[in-house]
Amino acid sequence: xxxxxxxxxxxxxxxxxxxxxxxxxxxxxxxxxxxxxxxxxxxxxxxxxxxxxxxxxxxxxxxxxxxxxxxxxxxxxxxxxxxxxxxxxxxxxxx
Amino acid sequence: xxxxxxxxxxxxxxxxxxxxxxxxxxxxxxxxxxxxxxxxxxxxxxxxxxxxxxxxxxxxxxxxxxxxxxxxxxxxxxxxxxxxxxxxxxxxxxxxxxxxxxxxxxxxxxxxxxxxxxxxxxxxxxxxxxxxxxxxxxxxxxxxxxxxxxxxxxxxxxxxxxxxxxxxxxxxxxxxxxxxxxxxxxxxxxxxxxxxxxxxxxxxxxxxxxxxxxxxxxxxxxxxxxxxxxxxxxxxxxxxxxxxxxxxxxxxxxxxxxxxxxxxxxxxxxxxxxxxxxxxxxxxxxxxxxxxxxxxxxxxxxxxxxxxxxxxxxxxxxxxxxxxxxxxxxxxxxxxxxxxxxxxxxxxxxxxxxxxxxxxxxxxxxxxxxxxxxxxxxxxxxxxxxxxxxxxxxxxxxxxxxxxxxxxxxxxxxxxxxxxxxxxxxxxxxxxxxxxxxxxxxxxxxxxxxxxxxxxxxxxxxxxxxxxxxxxxxxxxxxxxxxxxxxxxxxxx
Numbered sequence: 142x143x144x145x146x147x148x149x150x151x152x153x154x155x156x157x158x159x160x161x162x163x164x165x166x167x168x169x170x171x172x173x174x175x176x177x178x179x180x181x182x183x184x185x186x187x188x189x190x191x192x193x194x195x196x197x198x199x200x201x202x203x204x205x206x207x208x209x210x211x212x213x214x215x216x217x218x219x220x221x222x223x224x225x226x227x228x229x230x231x232x233x234x235x236x
Numbered sequence: 237x238x239x240x241x242x243x244x245x246x247x248x249x250x251x252x253x254x255x256x257x258x259x260x261x262x263x264x265x266x267x268x269x270x271x272x273x274x275x276x277x278x279x280x281x282x283x284x285x286x287x288x289x290x291x292x293x294x295x296x297x298x299x300x301x302x303x304x305x306x307x308x309x310x311x312x313x314x315x316x317x318x319x320x321x322x323x324x325x326x327x328x329x330x331x332x333x334x335x336x337x338x339x340x341x342x343x344x345x346x347x348x349x350x351x352x353x354x355x356x357x358x359x360x361x362x363x364x365x366x367x368x369x370x371x372x373x374x375x376x377x378x379x380x381x382x383x384x385x386x387x388x389x390x391x392x393x394x395x396x397x398x399x400x401x402x403x404x405x406x407x408x409x410x411x412x413x414x415x416x417x418x419x420x421x422x423x424x425x426x427x428x429x430x431x432x433x434x435x436x437x438x439x440x441x442x443x444x445x446x447x448x449x450x451x452x453x454x455x456x457x458x459x460x461x462x463x464x465x466x467x468x469x470x471x472x473x474x475x476x477x478x479x480x481x482x483x484x485x486x487x488x489x490x491x492x493x494x495x496x497x498x499x500x501x502x503x504x505x506x507x508x509x510x511x512x513x514x515x516x517x518x519x520x521x522x523x524x525x526x527x528x529x530x531x532x533x534x535x536x537x538x539x540x541x542x543x544x545x546x547x548x549x550x551x552x553x554x555x556x557x558x559x560x561x562x563x564x565x566x567x568x569x570x571x572x573x574x575x576x577x578x579x580x581x582x583x584x585x586x587x588x589x590x591x592x593x594x595x596x597x598x599x600x601x602x603x604x605x606x607x608x609x610x611x612x613x614x615x616x617x618x619x620x621x622x623x624x625x626x627x628x629x630x631x632x633x634x635x636x637x638x639x640x641x642x643x644x645x646x647x648x649x650x651x652x653x654x655x656x657x658x659x660x661x662x663x664x665x666x667x668x669x670x671x672x673x674x675x676x677x678x679x680x681x682x683x684x685x686x687x688x689x690x691x692x693x694x695x696x697x698x699x700x701x702x703x704x705x706x707x708x709x710x711x712x713x714x715x716x717x718x719x720x721x722x723x724x725x726x727x728x729x
Contacts, residue, residue: 144603148603149599152599152602152603152606153599155602155606156558156586156598156599156602157562157565157579157582157583157586158583158586158587158590158595158598158599159580159583159584159586159587160587168595168596168599171596171657172596172599172600172603174657174658175550175596175600175657175658176600176603178547178550178658179547179548179550179551179613179617180547181544181547182544182547182548182551182616182617182620183616184544185541185544185619185620185623187616187619187620187622187623190619190622190623191619191622192615192618192619192621192622193618193619193621193622193625194449194618195449195479196435196436196449196625196672196673196674196699197435197436197479197481197674201478202475202478202482204475213337216337216338217337217568219335219337220333220334220335220336220337220568220569220570221567221568221569222566222567222569222570222571222572223572229567229568231567231578231581232574232575232576232577232578232580232581234577234578
């Protein structure tokens with residue numbers, strides 16, 4: 142299926158990536174080409190096949206519900222672009 | 237005496253234990269080699285001081301007779317593995333300045349075993365690519381060149397820095413990750429050995445995620461034996477990775493007994509893709525002959541879903557990537573581009589931080605997961621994935637492993653295939669099926685193309701049967717007797 146610019150703009154908004162008009166144009170062409178190519182999967186009869194999300198044969202392992210680490214505020218905040226009073230700081234969300 | 241950097245890992249291990257040279261001497265030789273190899277751009281970050289400190293600790297243990305398995309062995313770490321306190325970039329602008337406060341399980345195991353860290357190897361941005369040309373830190377150059385042609389060639393990808401460093405003798409071995417071929421294809425392009433183990437064999441904890449159900453850490457090395465030694469240390473159960481397999485790790489080196497008599501080797505006819513170059517086909521047939529001469533029995537088999545593996549991969553991998561890469565928002569680490577609102581900050585940061593290929597994959601992934609398209613694309617691809625795995629399961633009822641080419645071509649020039657994403661994706665034609673099925677697969681250098689560039693063949697095995705894959709690989713390695721060297725080797729040997 143070919144994607145038009147408005148669809149690409151919608152996906153980009155969902156993905157939180159700002160694109161300008163020229164980028165939208167280019168991406169609409171590139172993404173359409175990729176989608177057209179992957180659509181050959183429609184040839185495969187998968188009516189009786191369950192989707193496979195992982196090859197790991199094991200189920201999700203369980204462990205005791207206990208705290209295993211902590212007291213590492215410095216390490217957690219150490220890479221943040223902006224920190225205030227022990228918190229990640231971001232532009233104001235509510236007035 | 238041959239230069240220290242010309243030794244294999246197994247030889248260096250023996251030399252260190254016999255005290256023929258010290259870990260410090262070996263580390264200094266590799267630091268010099270790494271500097272000499274800088275024009276290849278194989279490293280994003282060099283860590284020579286750390287290498288010397290680790291080598292000194294190895295020398296102390298060696299002197300006391302307390303040597304650990306990899307004591308004094310200088311290695312490169314793909315810059316997708318988090319290394320505590322050392323810049324970790326995933327070759328992306330969006331991780332500017334990121335110094336992880338923790339160490340990945342695989343690299344931790346290597347350091348525990350005494351390995352010496354030379355630095356962080358270059359890669360395609362977030363491991364998305366087949367040429368190591370999408371790195372924010374510039375492309376990696378292959379140490380090989382076509383005879384009589386000075387154009388720089390790609391090292392393959394995404395573990396191109398790891399492969400180039402090992403091939404150019406600027407690292408003794410390296411870690412890589414393989415989501416669709418990212419260890420095996422660069423190994424083939426650079427004339428070295430690369431192994432993707434079974435999904436769950438090597439922990440993904442601390443490895444920056446691209447597509448979690450397809451990402452496999454593994455080794456790149458100069459010989460099959462060296463890869464077996466590296467894998468033995470990198471593998472093992474890790475409670476911090478919920479998909480890590482709680483299975484004991486066999487002695488892979490001991491499995492290399494050269495005895496493949498009676499093994500049944502599957503030759504999948506669907507890999508004979510339309511337009512496969514004659515030289516690739518010829519090398520593959522040569523590989524079949526080598527295995528037959530060693531007493532194995534080639535069996536033609538069918539994997540009917542082969543041609544659908546690649547398109548299924550290019551739905552599943554971007555879908556998982558779009559979800560995994562949602563965390564890069566400029567809040568907790570890496571690049572932040574300011575905006576008037578939180579939303580604007582996210583959008584500006586992600587626009588500036590992600591390169592073209594990463595953006596394409598995030599957008600494709602977002603689309604195939606979005607309302608109305610999820611069933612038609614994402615679930616469809618997962619159903620095809622189940623069929624690809626079913627094909628392999630049926631084949632392994634008849635055979636013990638498979639032999640195929642690793643890649644549909646030798647290394648190409650830097651800048652080629654950049655204007656057409658699908659031409660680049662086709663590099664992974666022969667490697668992707670083993671990722672979808674999670675099976676162990678090894679690339680071994682087998683010969684040269686008509687242009688004088690290395691070509692690999694691939695051995696694919698049953699889940700968790702790396703031992704057989706390595707054993708067959710070593711027989712191929714011995715038969716191929718691949719002694720060719722790239723045009724650039726540090727130390728000149």
